[in-house]
Amino acid sequence: MRVILVLGALIALGPLTIDMYLPALPSIVDDLDSSSAAVQLTLTGTLIGLALGQLIIGPLSDIVGRRLPLISGTAVHIAASLLCAIAPNVAVLGLFRGLQGLGAAAAAVVAMAVVRDLFTGRAAATVLSRLMLVMGVAPVLAPSLGGGILLVGSWRWVFGALTILGVALLVLAVFSLRETLPPERRRGRGFMPVVRTYGGLLRDRQFVVLVLVAALAMSALFAYIAGSSFVLQEEFGLNEQQFAIVFALGAIALIGASQFNVLLLGYFTPVRIVISALSGAVVAALVMTVLAVAGIGGMIGFLVPLWFVLGAVGLVMPNAPALALSRHGEAAGTAAALLGAAQFGLGAIIAPVVGALGNDNVAVSVTMVGVSAVALAALIAVTVTSAKNTRASTTSGV
Template sequence: MLSAFGPLSMDLYLPALPSVEDEFGAGQSAVQLTVSAAAIGLALGQLLVGPLSDRYGRRGPVLIGVGAWAVASALCAVAPDVWTLVAIRLLQGVGGAAGIVLARAIVRDRLDGVAAARAFAVLASIMAAAPVLAPLAGGLLLSLTDWRGIFAALFVIGLCVVGALLWRLPETLPRDHRVPGGLATTLANGRELLGRRSFLTPVLAMGLGFGALFTYISHSAFVLQDGYGLSAQQFSLVFGANGVGIVLAGQFSRVLAGRVRLRTLLRAGLAGQAVGGAVLAAAALGGWSLWVVLPAMFVVTTSTGLVMPNATALGMAEAGRKAGTASALLGVVQFGLGALIAPLGGLGAAGDLLPMALVMLGSTSLGLLAAAALPDRERQAVGAD
């Protein structure tokens, strides 16, 4: 549940953007800021909450974060104007960040070896599939309510998660394992982690692989509907099928953990993304039919289900007592690279496949280079040979 908070904050609301624009009479750029603000909050919140949890434990920060997310969701539902909504969405993102960063840290606190890799596969498949499936759920909610009702639903979800945390989540970081110190210590820990090739390379590989997925999420509607003439309903079916593919790939990765080296699974996922991107580029240049484009998109998106869990497991294995800080850095690189890479896919004319395909191919090719630079040794914490 915690892993889904970021995508829920960002993407459940996407189908409602036109109705928000109509109600407030605001321009498209102002309404788009309500999405960007949530993304900024998710990134900044991870940098804040992760190191704090290394110092004060996991349970308190996650309860405060999820509670703040629920309150912010309720406030969004009654926002009187678009600029108030933008400000509250920023706070909602900060609260939702606690779920993302601490889900990974809690797994790292409790599990080692193959068990940790399998748990990260579950979390990562949710993180990868939720951005694809959340807009579909948002569209269904809009058939029953308006955009304010979507935020009311998020408020109810937040209350349920707070109750579940109070009931089922113990403190997972003992006092004698906590990292003392203030901002200077946090910065030193972050620099130390980023200075390790065994941490930095899988984190970069994951961010670049996620950049390809985020490019698909941002531009596939224009490509498939404006460029290839799919209806909104047909596009929803394609979007949903690709989301299911990500989940299945994540479960496949979970099964293979302990039998195949994590670096091998990571490289296989990035290679799959690159092959899919290359086929999409060839289809754009050669004017190939939709029956080539759709399978290639499926390969790109589904391969993310191999990239994210194994990159996460490899990076978090390096965390030790700094799991919160490591998880925060991982999340910031993921969302940061995604936010930087995805807009490049829209540089061409509306509905043009080629820019999206080239961005996907370039991003995953760089990810393969990062994965190739991984040290030969895998730490015991993630199931070394």
């Protein structure tokens, strides 16, 4: 439990970095004399930083251990948060947000690698579900914290708060997290061993599909994150504090489903849970799209099916990564890096797509339908192929 609490606090740095400034997006547009699409690209910058950072830090953590990359990355996040607070225009803000994401990537990838160092299979899925409960407090609180800060200060104060948070988490990492990768289990130094490891992972078709499923599920969440402040504040007229409350309700749906997943794991396999959850997500997203296009139901017609989609994502997010990481325990850091990079990299693509489609409820709904349907089709395809190969192998053996 202590390990889960520490990892949960550290991995919360990413969601807090992403979500805490969401209520401030419209005010950043006005203050920096920019457009909503341009300001939305600062979110894309953060996600790109998170993706690239994990590709670098993951293999590094397999070589030098978990603690050093974690501590160094958190220090980078602190410096970047300070720079964001004094950014003079939206282009510079986007650049520093990318650096901020790069620093936060250390906590994300190291936490996943530590889970794989200590747990496997259903145990890993259970721990990730518990970890989601701890880290799930972050997206619930982040917009509320941001909204509260905006009551007394400008959007720049939000990044000042993230600086203070980074310092607190750095102290926690230094004094509360032991090294979980002993020297005898570390991988060889050099560029080519890293390339070979990534090559081996990418040749594993099932691993690649599971990573894709996890990334697409995360993209459904990022579609909501990217468009939520504009949909709820500009389209439905909520203020910054009301937006924070509604956003928190969606996060609660996500967290509740992730905890229900622990109970489901006692009766069903992770693969079956993921297929069922994605099927539900497709149906709910289709309902949301129809209501949005027809203009029926208003904000309630948008939020109710949205919460079902977020609940489905809460079931996919612990299981798909656990299944993927269980296939490559010998390179947990690199595997976690590829997983995280895919999740945040695809999220970086999805965020501007929502903006390009109009930043309204139709844009969010259509995007959620697309990513959920592709994830479901990919998982069913690889599951069917795997079953056929197993039957063929058994028949051949007989």
